[in-house]
Amino acid sequence: MTTAAADIEIRDPATDEVVGRVRPAGPEQVDDAVGRAVAAGREWARTAPADRAGMVRAAAAAVREVAEELARLNETETGRPFGDGLGGVLAAAGTLEQYAELGPLHRGRSLQGNWSATDLMVPGPRGVVAVITPWNDPVAVAGGLIGAALVTGNTVVHKPSERCPHLGRRFADLVASFLPDGVLTVVDGAGPTGALLSAHAGIDVVAHVGSIAAGRAIAEAAAGTGAKVLLENGGNDPLIVDAGVDPEWAAGQVALGSYANGGQVCVSVERVYCHAAVAEEFLAALAEEATRWVYRPSAEGEKALGPLVDRRQREHVHSHVAEALRAGAVAHVGGAIPAGAGAFYPATVLSGCTPEMRILREETFGPVAPVRVVDSFEQALAEAIDDPHGLAATVLTPDMAHAQEAWRALPVGTVKVNAAFGGAPGGAAQPRGLSGTGFGYGPELLDEMTTTKVVHIEPCPTLHGR
Numbered sequence: 441m442t443t444a445a446a447d448i449e450i451r452d453p454a455t456d457e458v459v460g461r462v463r464p465a466g467p468e469q470v471d472d473a474v475g476r477a478v479a480a481g482r483e484w485a486r487t488a489p490a491d492r493a494g495m496v497r498a499a500a501a502a503v504r505e506v507a508e509e510l511a512r513l514n515e516t517e518t519g520r521p522f523g524d525g526l527g528g529v530l531a532a533a534g535t536l537e538q539y540a541e542l543g544p545l546h547r548g549r550s551l552q553g554n555w556s557a558t559d560l561m562v563p564g565p566r567g568v569v570a571v572i573t574p575w576n577d578p579v580a581v582a583g584g585l586i587g588a589a590l591v592t593g594n595t596v597v598h599k600p601s602e603r604c605p606h607l608g609r610r611f612a613d614l615v616a617s618f619l620p621d622g623v624l625t626v627v628d629g630a631g632p633t634g635a636l637l638s639a640h641a642g643i644d645v646v647a648h649v650g651s652i653a654a655g656r657a658i659a660e661a662a663a664g665t666g667a668k669v670l671l672e673n674g675g676n677d678p679l680i681v682d683a684g685v686d687p688e689w690a691a692g693q694v695a696l697g698s699y700a701n702g703g704q705v706c707v708s709v710e711r712v713y714c715h716a717a718v719a720e721e722f723l724a725a726l727a728e729e730a731t732r733w734v735y736r737p738s739a740e741g742e743k744a745l746g747p748l749v750d751r752r753q754r755e756h757v758h759s760h761v762a763e764a765l766r767a768g769a770v771a772h773v774g775g776a777i778p779a780g781a782g783a784f785y786p787a788t789v790l791s792g793c794t795p796e797m798r799i800l801r802e803e804t805f806g807p808v809a810p811v812r813v814v815d816s817f818e819q820a821l822a823e824a825i826d827d828p829h830g831l832a833a834t835v836l837t838p839d840m841a842h843a844q845e846a847w848r849a850l851p852v853g854t855v856k857v858n859a860a861f862g863g864a865p866g867g868a869a870q871p872r873g874l875s876g877t878g879f880g881y882g883p884e885l886l887d888e889m890t891t892t893k894v895v896h897i898e899p900c901p902t903l904h905g906r
């Protein structure tokens with residue numbers, strides 16, 4: 441018998457009101473979903489890539505039609521400001537469309553063997569992909585992984601985050617409605633349901649976007665089944681402010697990198713190393729800029745700061761800030777939990793941060809810019825590099841030699857010079873260190889979702905020829 445206590449309750453992080461409940465899938469439901477995916481896989485793998493792509497393209501159009509509904513649901517379940525959420529939903533639709541284009545073009549090679557033989561390298565689907573996703577950009581992340589898995593002939597069991605299960609289900613059910621039965625199935629639940637899925641013998645790939653701890657547990661579970669693991673996990677992205685930059689412009693970049701989506705972006709700026717030559721002006725400008733990041737319900741504009749995803753996340757963020765303050769850091773603005781309903785946390789600027797503080801060593805995932813003032817660019821770069829994460833990094837510098845040295849030396853998947861965010865379409869990178877493994881997006885994700893077979897075909901000698 442399942443009791444109501446086992447249900448997961450979802451609260452609107454702006455008001456604390458309960459906005460839904462889901463019952464986590466247990467072993468039977470996970471078994472059932474994987475069984476359906478395995479059964480559907482036979483026909484789906486045989487379906488012409490262009491036909492598969494046509495279904496995914498139609499699903500993308502349907503997602504566009506309900507984009508505002510999904511963005512509102514995103515705001516209600518995770519607090520993400522409507523405009524940001526809408527951007528994420530439209531990104532998901534765009535990614536589904538891109539994979540619908542790229543899927544049929546994804547191909548192998550013919551080899552130069554004997555005159556009478558045919559030799560090929562052919563990519564094929566891996567089987568059933570478990571797509572396990574987080575809450576912080578839920579639709580875009582799920583859309584990319586699901587799209588790439590489907591167009592390459594895999595079937596999918598998707599477990600959206602337990603913090604936005606209604607959004608996850610609405611999106612995935614809509615996409616599934618354009619596909620044959622069992623090709624895309626959704627299961628509800630939190631870590632324990634994800635663990636059942638990752639350890640299931642019927643799963644061939646586990647694609648996880650989320651925390652380092654969960655990614656590690658998934659890798660251990662998959663080691664027991666032989667499933668391939670694709671991990672896009674947390675980061676601790678540094679940003680360097682070099683001497684010679686305009687302090688106000690640098691402050692704007694740091695604020696954008698630290699406060700967008702309440703600092704809950706995998707590539708948020710997590711630690712700032714500022715050259716002493718510009719530190720005073722930069723800190724003053726950043727403190728002023730931080731005060732412009734405020735909460736506006738259903739805000740569409742820039743600098744909209746929603747609540748954090750829930751009070752648990754706020755406790756985590758504040759524990760980093762409070763520890764830094766106790767150890768001697770100074771809060772120029774923010775740094776305290778506000779009174780009232782919701783999981784709000786103010787845009788915060790700290791200075792006096794030192795390398796042993798957790799706020800510089802671990803992912804905070806909140807609207808906090810912890811600044812460490814350093815004496816040279818070389819010191820900034822050395823401290824930025826000295827970290828076990830490997831997601832992304834940013835360098836603000838007018839010095840081309842510094843930019844060149846930094847992008848080559850930083851042991852991360854993505855480096856941005858003179859812009860906190862940005863990048864050309866089609867770019868893809870592998871995270872390093874604790875931050876994960878494999879291409880989680882871009883055209884290369886199609887390679888991750890397939891496995892290559894080499895084929896050698898010779899004519900059969902006729903009986904007469906013997």
Ligand code: NAD
Nearest residue numbers: 573574575601630631634635650651654657672673674706
């Ligand atoms: P999380 O790992 O707690 O949850 C993500 C998903 O994993 C959820 O669906 C959750 O139920 C599931 N899960 C949790 N424990 C599991 C287990 N033991 N086995 C299987 N599944 C499990 O992460 P989160 O808090 O939802 O997301 C925030 C984190 O995601 C941050 O660390 C952020 O940096 C990271 N993130 C990374 C990227 C990237 O591209 N690298 C993108 C977005 C978010």
